[in-house]
Amino acid sequence: xxxxxxxxxxxxxxxxxxxxxxxxxMLPSELVKYKKNSQKIIALTAWDSISGSLAExxxxxxxLVGDSLAMVCLGYKSxxxxxxxxxxxxxxxxxxxxxxxxxxQSLLVCDMPFLTYQCGEDKAVEYAGKIIKNTYxxxxxxxxxEPEVQNVISRLIRMGIPVMGHLGLTPxxxxxxxxxxQGINSESHExxxxxxxxxxxxxxxxxxxxxxxxxLAKEIQIDLEIPIIGIxxxxxxxxxxxxxxxxxxxxxxxxxxxxxxxxGKKYFGEKLKEWVASERLS
Ligand code: KIV
Numbered sequence: 001x002x003x004x005x006x007x008x009x010x011x012x013x014x015x016x017x018x019x020x021x022x023x024x025x026m027l028p029s030e031l032v033k034y035k036k037n038s039q040k041i042i043a044l045t046a047w048d049s050i051s052g053s054l055a056e057x058x059x060x061x062x063x064l065v066g067d068s069l070a071m072v073c074l075g076y077k078s079x080x081x082x083x084x085x086x087x088x089x090x091x092x093x094x095x096x097x098x099x100x101x102x103x104x105q106s107l108l109v110c111d112m113p114f115l116t117y118q119c120g121e122d123k124a125v126e127y128a129g130k131i132i133k134n135t136y137x138x139x140x141x142x143x144x145x146e147p148e149v150q151n152v153i154s155r156l157i158r159m160g161i162p163v164m165g166h167l168g169l170t171p172x173x174x175x176x177x178x179x180x181x182q183g184i185n186s187e188s189h190e191x192x193x194x195x196x197x198x199x200x201x202x203x204x205x206x207x208x209x210x211x212x213x214x215x216l217a218k219e220i221q222i223d224l225e226i227p228i229i230g231i232x233x234x235x236x237x238x239x240x241x242x243x244x245x246x247x248x249x250x251x252x253x254x255x256x257x258x259x260x261x262x263x264g265k266k267y268f269g270e271k272l273k274e275w276v277a278s279e280r281l282s
Contacts, residue, residue: 026061026107028139028162028205034061034238035227041206041239043109043229044247047073047090051244052097060106062229064141064241065091067111068171072245079171082113084127091135102136109164110137114172117142117152124152128161139163139205143170145195150202157203165199167192168233169211181232183212196220196228208241209233211257232257 034041043062044055047069055063069090070082091110098105110131117124128140139162142149153163168182183192192212199207206227209217214234221228221236230237232255242258245251249260249267 025103026105026138028107028109028164031061031107031206031227032225035225041227041229043239043241045069045072045241045243045245046094046097047245048093049097052094053099054097055094055244056098056100056106061239062241063094063106063108065094065108065110065137066141066243067113068243068245072243072251078174080114080175084113084116084130087111087113088131088134091131091137095136105136107139108135108137109139109141110135111141118146118148120148121152121155125155125159125161128156129159132161141166141208143167143172145198150198153199153202153204163202163204165196165204165207166210167195167199167207167212168209181211181213183216189213189216192216193220193223196224200224200226209237211255 031041033039041062042060043064044058044060045064045066045068046052046055047065052063065087067079067082067087070076070079070086073090074082074086076082087110091108095105095108112124112128112131116127131137131140140156141164142153143166145165145167153165156163169179170177171179183189192209193216196207196209204226206229207220207224209220209228209230211232214236217228217230217233218236221238227238229239229241231241231243243255246255246258247261248264249262250264252265254260
């Protein structure tokens with residue numbers, strides 16, 4: 001039915017447009033249905049508009065602007081130097097690479113960088129709020145489950161910001177824990193299980209498990225209702241996430257748990273060399 005607008009025109013076109021805007025928006029809360037239906041969740045990272053476009057057009061359910069972009073895109077030796085402004089800048093570049101309308105896009109998740117959520121709840125809400133207000137990300141990801149982080153997660157969720165957890169190898173803690181496999185002794189095994197349960201209770205919509213034993217991931221997958229998305233955590237997870245640059249073999253150093261699908265660095269390097277050589281001769 002039409003409605004008279006201020007200019008006197010019949011406004012049902014706006015109504016149809018509004019209806020279109022609200023169809024099928026992929027929200028973080030949708031992911032739990034994937035687990036219930038035993039539908040695998042696939043996530044890829046992206047860091048600029050080209051990788052955003054590749055990730056989106058691959059059909060991945062989630063595009064994660066991970067802080068690994070510090071290393072794979074900005075040349076840092078770890079994820080620690082990346083700033084909130086960097087993450088916002090890159091998240092916007094990623095979504096500019098998307099071809100589809102907002103309601104058809106993959107779920108865009110942005111990592112909260114080191115020390116933007118470990119220094120108090122008020123700051124964490126302010127910084128996560130900047131990500132949500134200034135990008136198309138519909139959720140943030142935080143690492144670990146220390147008491148301070150748990151308080152922050154609970155507050156962010158209460159304030160309307162969905163949170164994805166991240167346990168196991170947490171690169172932001174590498175100065176304490178190194179970059180090695182976690183959960184290999186019984187103490188660390190039990191801690192990761194306890195932490196996963198806590199994150200679910202706090203309301204995280206999903207948890208990334210990085211570089212832990214396959215059977216530990218399996219126990220967590222069974223215990224939790226929310227989906228577990230693994231990277232180097234074996235085949236029993238509800239989904240898999242990969243750093244796209246690792247998958248494409250673009251980095252000098254490859255993590256032990258990601259088998260590249262192409263030796264991209266060698267392949268593209270050779271193609272460029274060939275082109276340069278042929279142009280010199282032409
Ligand atoms: O930063 C990142 O890319 C990540 C993935 C390893 C999940 O957190």
